[in-house]
Structure formats: C-alpha cells, structure tokens
Amino acid sequence: MTISIRSRRRPTVGSGGGELGRRRRRIDVLPYVLVTPLTLFIVGLALIPAGFTVVEAFFRIQPLNPPDAFNGLENFRQLFSNTAVKASMGNTAIYVVIGVVLSTVFAIAMAVTLQKKFAGRSVLIAILILPWALPGVVEGIVWGSIWDSNSGLLNSVLSSLHLIDHYMVFLGQHQLLTILAIELVQVWQIAPLSTLLILAALQNIPNDLYEAANLDGSSAWSTFRRITLPLARPGVTIAMVQAIIATLNVFDQPYILNGAASTGASLTMQTYFISFQNLNFGEGYALSLLITAATLIASLIVLKFVYRPVEF
Amino acid sequence: MISMRIGRRGAALIASAAALSLMAAGCSGGSTAASTQTSGVTITVALFGAPPPQSSLDAFTKSTGITVKWSTVDWDSLQTKIAAAATSNTYFADATDVDWSRVGQEGKLGWFLPMEKYIDEPAYAADMPQLDSFKSSGHLVGVPFDSSFLVTTVNKKMFAKAGIATMPTTMDQYTSDLQKIKSTGVSQTPLNIPFAAAEGLSTYWYQTTEAFGGTVLDGQGKPQFEAPDSAGYKAATWMVNALKTGLVPAGNINVSDSQGQQTLMAKGVVASTFADYSGNLGSLYEVPSSSSVAGQVEYLPTPGVSGTTANVSNPDGIGIPKTAKYPQAAAKFIEWFTSAQNQADFAGANGPAKVMPGYFLPSRLSGLAKLTAKGNLVGGKELTTMLKSSKPVFPDGAPTWYPQFSNAVYTNLHAAATGSMTVDAAMKAIAATATSLSSK
C-alpha cells in the first residue's frame, strides 16, 4: 500500500515530463494497447473479487443455514456480540500498539546508526534487510525455538546468566507477555523496512544543520531531539503506516506460536475461524471489511498527528 | 505497501460461499461431470500423512488400471481445502480425509457422496467397530481407515523406580501414583497434558470425562458438565489442578498433543500421558531414532472411577467428495486401502517395506487380528481388547456445529489453565456455547 504524501510528483496528466509524438485529430491507440494487459489483470483478478467481498459482507451466507439472503448489518451486529471477537479486538489493539511503537523505536535507532557513512555500512544494510526478505511461514519455525519453554535459546541464556532459576513460560501464560513475545517476531520482519524509510528521510537532512548545531555546542542528544527527529517525520510517518497495516493483519505469528488461545488470538485469526470453522462466510467477510476500515482509519490518524511537511 | 505480502496464512481464508454461489449461477462453477470410468484413470487422494509404499500403489494400479496421485496436506490445511472446494463446488481430490469430528457437518452439507452406494455397508459394519462414527443423516460419509483411540501410556520404568509395583486402575490411584513419582524425585513433572489451545486439548478432556464416568453432551447436544459433581466438570478440575500442583510441566500451557508426545513422553521427561494416541508405542516410543525410552513405555487400561474405563475413539476416515471426477475409481481405491491385508501391511505385519509411515492401527478387527497374529504389533494384545470396547465421543454422531464447540472447549480450558478464568467459568462458557449452538 502506498501513501502518497503531498507527493511532489502526483500522477496527474502530464506529470513527469511531456508526451511524445502524439498526433492530433486521431485517437492515439498506443497507450491503450500498452495498458490493456494491466487492466485485464487488475479488473479480473483484483477489482471483481474485491467487489464480491464488499457485497457479501451484508449477506447471510451459511452453508449450514441456507438459503443465502441479504441481511443488512446483522453480520456486524453478531460480530460485536461475540466474546471471542471482542477478546481478539483487545489483543489486536495491543499488537498494534506494541508493534508500531517497537518497530518505530528500533527503526529510528538503526537508521541513526546508519546515518553517516562508515566502513562496512553497506554490508550492515544488507544484513539489516535479511529478516524482511524471508518467507513469513519460516519465521514461526525460527522463533519458536527461541521462545520454547523446554529447550529455547532465551531460557538457556537467562539461566546461564543466573537471571532465572528455572525455565520460564513465555508464551500462553500471561496475555501481555505472550503478545509481546509474538509481536517481537513480527517486529523482526517489519522493522527493516521502517529503518530504510526513516534512513531515506535522514539522508535528506542537510549537513550544515548539524554543523551549526555543533558550533552551538549542542549535545548529541539535543541535536537528535531538535534536528534529527523532527526532520525525520515524513519517513517515520510512512514507517508507522506500514507497521499499522502489518500489525492489524497479524496472523501467522500468533497462529503458529500460540494456537487459538485467547491470550494471543488476533482479529484475522477470528476471520479464519468464523469462515472456515463455523462456516459463516458472511460474517467472515464483514470482519475483514472492518479490519480494512480500521487500517485506513488508523493510518489517517497517524498521518494527521505524526506527519509534518519538511522544507529544507 | 508491504502488506502486499498477500497470502498471510488463514487471514486469507475469508471465503465466501455466496460469492461462489452467485458466480456459480452465472458460470456454472466449472466442476466437470463425474465419470464412472475406472480403468485407465488417474485419481487424486489427499490425506494428511505420507503415502503407502510405492510398490503397494503400483500393485493396485496393476490390478485395477487406476493410477493414484497422492497429495500430502497437513490436517488443518486439509480441512480448509475440503471446505473451500465444497463451497465453491470445485474438484480437488477423488478421495480425501473425513475426520470423525466433522462427520455431522459434512454429512449435513452433503459434501461427500454417500458411501453406502459404493460399498457393502453391513459387511464393513461387522468388521469395523468404529464405522458408526461416520454416519450422519442416515448416510455413510466415509469409512475409517485406521482405528485411532485415546489410551493411557505409562513409563513403567519410572513407575517402578518410584516404588509402584501394581499399576493403577482408578483415577484416585493414578493421581496418587503420579504424586509419588513427583515426591520421590523420579520425575519433577510426571504427567503430560497438552494445554495448547488446539483440538488435542478437547479430545484429552473427552477421554478424562469418560474416565470420571460421564459424557460431554447428551443425545440432544445438551451440555452435561455444568454441575460441579458432573464428570466433565470433575475432569476439567483434575486437569487444571494437575498443572497448578506441578504434576504437569508449566511449559505445557503451550504444548500441543504431538509436541508433548515427542518431546516429553518420548524423551522420558514425563512418566505418563493420560489420553495418548493408540499406536504411539510402535510408531514413536519404541523407535530409537525418536525416543530415548524404548522398552520402557506400555499401554495401560485407562483408569476410571472404580476400575478401568472405556476408551474414546477418534478414527480417521476416508470418503469421496461430491466434486470427485471418478467416484467409482475412488471407491475401488478405498476398498483396497481399507482391506484387512493392506491394513496389516501398513501397520508393519509384513516387514518395513510394506509399512505406511505414521499409520496407526487397522480399523478392521480382521486386520488387527492379522497384525497381532504376526506378533509385530507393539502392545497388540492390550490394543485389541481396548478397540473392542472403545466408544465414540458422541454416541449419536458428532453434531454439525462440532468445530465451533471444540473451539470453545479448548480456548476456555486453556484459559482456565492459565488462571485467567476459573474452571467454573470455563465450564459455563463452554456450556453456553453448546446450548446456543444446539438450539439453533
């Protein structure tokens, strides 16, 4: 998903230069030929299926309870009276808060680390983006052996350091601890992109601002607070938006690491249970529509409160 | 933008049958007409385990002219596939898994062809004690290809080490023996209960409820576990207390059934699994590559209130989806696949070359007889006795709303185990779900 923030290059007619060799008074067919394949793909395999989803959210579609019929907002009413869904709403809210905060904080720290050129920086960037490039399915396998309560890495390290006297249970026992552990796995995957986005914003900060601050004898911390952070806002905004999208739709990590337990079940997991376990497809669609709406609203809120245009 | 990782698991499973039915109305679904042809066709068989040996499949092809394309899909994904294909009326396999717990739902929805039209039902019923679990709305949805049931496994060596000479036959004895194993330090955590919120926790509770002398639901689907003196309530209390008093490892809050069997029971961490899977002795505990307790584990007739109790069955079945291309050929395959000779072979009666990896136990008594006659079944005598007296969780068949019910069972039992709710509240919540589902 792309957020075009006051783009200096809005895709409007004639942007990005002129047009080439257009003959007058005859329909120019070439652009239509060029965009035909794209149009076929987008209409046939994206817009039409999406249209179905939006429409079906307002129908009763239960193979066990035929026939299918229009039922207005009934699906949504049912969702809001469902205790499991309500518990998942709370969990998902915590996922979003933890995920967005952690990924943004980590990303700012990592971006500042990479802000100045130094020997080996490009290698470090390569290592940084590794977790982003890996298949999500494998993450659960990899991290499962870190949180494991019988032979996990974390327990082993903590007890070797004599910080704990017996192996702990990180997942499934306490709601907050469980969500934190699961969300860390997701942060691992989304933080690299956040870092790149913020790093790009940092690269735009003119060096003379730092030099001036230096002359004023400003401390590193106050320079960071007064110059780096405010000027990185555009990058931070986009980073937070992508984190919101990812965390609101979290599924793999809680499902693989914590099963269906209410300590960590997310909203997208409920869409799965409602659709495929309870065979209540209309409600499943309604819930995914709600998640989409929540994503848009949360993104707009971040835009409003975090984003400030930056002029150099 | 990066949410473009389309296909984050499951979330994507938001499927719409209606989109389908609407579209189907417009463009007739695209399922091809079924063919009665058998010879010279290729059928797809989708199950959650590894295939039988290629040599066995080749022999089947030679005698019938039917080629088998085997597709291994994990259990959860397979249920999703079955639902997706059935609701969108599309072909995905000619024969596939019919889980005992989905029989009610799949039977009512007509997702599978009635098996009684393709096989000699009375003959099967006489030889397959668990066939009844696969009947719904008067039709046979599938045929059990193995006879899995829940059984108690004990590490005899650990029991002996703790000075227990006679094995327990009642729940009270069993519980005090476990406490003894703990207090003598033979095992800090002698009992395995898989408390992860998943199907394995539900089935464990059903078996424990059976042991306390009751059932979960009555014939009308009414919950039977709300009263504190009911079997289900006592079973849940016993399970949660076992965790709270440290009989069960604290980490088990997140351990699933197979995980617990592989990493706790097979590694000698625990001394017993109360509701274990029949066949684990031969396929897991006695296999040196996967177990460090070979020769120590045995099946124990499951303790009950005043003596041993019945074992709850959870057999795996195979059926023909309504969208199958070659139902006749699929039926031929199912007959072959569930024949007594093959079942004995798959379970190891005639050497490792004929074994189907991960196969539990024959679903036919005659298959089991062939297997025990060879003496190749670990714990065969006990299993045969138990199989004869094993009984389904739901005598009247699994209700159509079973998956939703089970979800309520395992999420609430899990919550009671974490202490975020009381056993009483968990029982009430599960009962409320069952009541509202059965009254619909």
Add this chain to the structure above:
Amino acid sequence: MKQRTPIARRLGIAFILLWSLVPLYWAFNISLQTDAQASSKPSNYVPPTASLHNYASLLFGNGDLAQSVRQSAVNITIECSAATVVTIIVATLSAYAFARMKFRGRNVLFYAVLATMAFPAYATLIPLYQILTTFGLVNTYTGIVLVYVSGFLPLATWILYNYMSSLPIALEEAGNVDGANRMQVLWHIVLPLARPGVISTAIITFLFAWGQFLFPLVLSSDLSTQPLTVVIASLQGRHLVPYTLLNAAGVLALAVPAAIALILNRYIVSGLLTGSVK
C-alpha cells in the same frame, strides 16, 4: 557526525547484527544437531557434532519427504521466475504509458491500480479461487502465476512509473527527432536508463512471490504445483517430524531469499524507497 560518540554507533551496529542474525544463526545451529542435542539444557550454542544429515535426508533421501522437498523447490523456482517475468513486462508497458502519454481514463486507471494495494488481498481468496476454477486453472502453474502477477503488479507499476518519470525527457525527445517510434524509444532509450529500476522491481517481486503461503496453499492441490513454503508448513502438521529437521527445512527455504538480500541489497533498498517515499 562528531557529536555522536562512536560508542553509541558501536552499540547500534551490535544491535543490528544481533537482531538480524541471532534468530537465523539459531535455526541453523539447531539444524546441524541431533534431536537429543537440540533438547539439552542448557542449549548447545554451537553444534557439538555438526552434521548435515538433516539436510541430506531432506535433499537426497529417497522417502516421499525428500521427494516433495525437491519437487516443491522446482515448483517455487518456476512460479517465482515466471511471475517476475510477466510482472516486469506488463508493468513496464503500462508504466511507460502512464509516465509519457496522455489518454482518456489514464488517472482513473492509475488510481484504481493503486487502490487495489489498499485492499487486503487475502479477502479475495475465494472469489479468486472460483474465477480460476471457471477457467480450469486451479492447481496449474499458470493459475498461481496469474494470481501472483495480479497481486504484485500495482507496486511494480508504481515503482517503474516513478523511475521513468524521473528520467530526463530530453533524451527521449532526441530519439523522437531521429525518427524512432515510441516503442523503439522505450526499447533503446528508456529501458537502458531505467535498468536499475527494472532490476529492483524484479527482485522485490521475486522475493514477495517466494514468501507466499496461503494463496498457493489453496490454489495448488498437490505436489505438481505446491511451492516449498507450503510443503515446509505441512511438515509441522505431520506426525513425527523432528524439531531439528523442521529447522533444516526452514533454513533451506531461507537460503535463496537470504542470498538475494545479501548480494543484491542495493537494488532492494532503492526499489523499496522508490515505491514508498515518492
């Protein structure tokens, strides 16, 4: 930046290294151990007797497990490569039209393409399944590739559009004056200039395709089309797949994207930034 002490930077560098590499090292470490070694307390931080037997049994064994790993590795390579090629061709043509030509409906189409990125693709799985069924494309390479392409096209088009828009138009006009038609200009002038953008887009598309799980899970019925990710996920549901073998399978699935990320990271970084910051 003098005012930030090297110590702070060193801490930052250490954090990045540990954060990215420890989980991966751990999976690799476990995959080289035996089941008994992997469950020891405390854990073995290096394999006591490093052995590749897990990898050998996954890749060269003769059981059905090794067979399915090998076949699905072939499948995922074919599917990802084909999806990448088709995506690049379609996205290049349309990005050129958007960046350099005026036509009716241009903006409507452009925004419609971008809007599909805002809609969670997973919500359309079953309608897609139905559409593919109608055309007999379920469980075919073609069907999976078509779905991938439709999913990745918007981002690919957007990145390439940004690259092409930022190219100086003078060169293209010069080509025009020389009598080259617009397709020749695209081929001989625009594409060579936009090569880094094309490479970036291709790599990002390939990595996304490699990471897919749910769509191929539903759209491929058997081993003839299942990608590696689906086969590995099903290992978890199998009876008795040791923990160490699971980690080895995970490492196998990571190897290709990890190598791409390490070697071609420049292109990934520039592509991602072009696709999002504009």
